[in-house]
Amino acid sequence: MCTDFVQCLEVMEALTDLPRGVIIAATPLGNPHDASPRLVHALENADVIAAEDTRRTRNLAAALGVEIRGQVVSNFDHNEQGRVTQLIEAAQSGSVLVVTDAGMPSVSDPGFPLVEAAHDAGVPVTCFPGPSAVPTALALSGLPVSRFAFDGFAPRKQGARRAWLEKLKTEERAVCFFESPHRIADTLADAAEVLGPERKAAVCRELTKTFEEVRRGTLPELAEWAAEGVRGEISVVIAGAEAREIDVDSLVEMALERVASGERVKAVAAELATQYGASKKEIYDAVIAHK
Numbered sequence: 001m002c003t004d005f006v007q008c009l010e011v012m013e014a015l016t017d018l019p020r021g022v023i024i025a026a027t028p029l030g031n032p033h034d035a036s037p038r039l040v041h042a043l044e045n046a047d048v049i050a051a052e053d054t055r056r057t058r059n060l061a062a063a064l065g066v067e068i069r070g071q072v073v074s075n076f077d078h079n080e081q082g083r084v085t086q087l088i089e090a091a092q093s094g095s096v097l098v099v100t101d102a103g104m105p106s107v108s109d110p111g112f113p114l115v116e117a118a119h120d121a122g123v124p125v126t127c128f129p130g131p132s133a134v135p136t137a138l139a140l141s142g143l144p145v146s147r148f149a150f151d152g153f154a155p156r157k158q159g160a161r162r163a164w165l166e167k168l169k170t171e172e173r174a175v176c177f178f179e180s181p182h183r184i185a186d187t188l189a190d191a192a193e194v195l196g197p198e199r200k201a202a203v204c205r206e207l208t209k210t211f212e213e214v215r216r217g218t219l220p221e222l223a224e225w226a227a228e229g230v231r232g233e234i235s236v237v238i239a240g241a242e243a244r245e246i247d248v249d250s251l252v253e254m255a256l257e258r259v260a261s262g263e264r265v266k267a268v269a270a271e272l273a274t275q276y277g278a279s280k281k282e283i284y285d286a287v288i289a290h291k
Contacts, residue, residue, distance in 0.1 A: 018045050018095040021124030022087070024111055025097060026104040029131045029233075030209035032063040038128040039099075040064050047094035050075035050087055052101050052110050070097075080110045084117045091123045102233075104132045108152045108178060133207055134176050137235035140214050141174075141202035144239065148174040154187050154236075161187060163261065165194040170254075170275065172240045179234045181205075185226040191238065192219035200239040206232040251278055252286040259287060 018041070025042055028034040043049065043061050049072045051057035061068050075083050075098065090096050098105045098114060105111030118125045138145040154177050155161040168175055179187050184203070191201070196219075203215045203222055211232065215225060219238070251272050258268045265287050273280035 018042060018097075019124060019126055020091070020093065020095060021126065022091045022114060022118040023095060023097045023126055023128060024105045024115060025099055025128035026130030026132060027057075027060060027099050027102055029102045029133055029136065029207045030212075032060060034131050034208060035060070035064055036128060036130045039130060040066055042095070042097045042128060043068060043099075045095070046070045046097035048073065048087065048090045048096045050083065050096060050098045050114065052076045052099070052105075056101050057099055070095075075114070076110050081113050084113050087114055088117055088121055088123060091118060092121075102131070102133070104130070107132060107134065107150075131208070133178070133204075133233070133235045136207050137176055137202070137204040137237055138174065140204055140207075141237040142214075142216055143174055143200060143202060143237055145174045145237065147172070147240070148176060148237075151175055151177040153178045153180075154183070156183065158186070158190065162190055162194055165191055166258075167271075168238065168241070169195060170241050170246075172243050172275075174240045175238045177236055179236055181230050181232060181234060184230050184234055184236075185223065187236075188219060188223035188226050192223045195219060195238070195241075199241075202237045203230070204235045204237070205230060207235065246276055248278055248282055248286070251276060251283050252290070255283055255287050256290060259291075265291075 023042055023046065025039045027039065043064070043066045047070045049057060049068065049070055051072055051074060053076065054072050054074050057072060058068065073083065087096050098111050100109040100111065103109060106115055115125055134150050138148055149171065155164050199219050200217070201219055201222055203226070206212050215222060255268045255272055259265050265284060269280050269284035269287065272278065272283055
């Protein structure tokens, strides 16, 4: 049995060849020591590395003492769809490692088009697990997170953001999302207004880095703090709403408000029925009858 990181890596390199196909691998959020031995091995031995930022990937490899032997190609938001054919062809006969700047590919990061295409083409897909900002923020939040939803990045425009927050009024699961330092103050202020002054949340920034910080409090408290300026990469966790009994008439009233704002009746009825354990047909029929 290996007893340290270096020994484990040497054993793995001696016994394990990289699999053919697409390998999605999590990269450190900030601290390079969070890299898994499998990631280190893959960076050194993959035939092709599809990287969100090729410079960051090479810097990570250097920090890990790894010499990249394969071809490194860029694979980011604006070109990843065009890369699919090239990378699928490479994965049919060799190993294609997919990495992003930090965290797990496909989770609000590049990677999904290639993974989807690989599955459709019968090309093997595997994952080397590791760091992700979502479970890290959830664990650090100090909030009840046994049930949670991940919503990616908060909507940029205020109208869309407030409509999204309205849907969280009765969401009993904790909700995790990413936000820009330039918009975090506005988002928290909107959240305080829409979700109420008692709703608790946590703002986690610069996770695993030197200036890691977790701020906890009510939404108004956090909005006041963020108004002074916040830097770094930010993950937010908002506590779920308290469970409450609700009758069908109240659900119909909620549905009518959302439909009046432009949402589709069928989608609203299905979402409310799932959330509250009610009849989708009963809600749908009542809204149609009212209209």
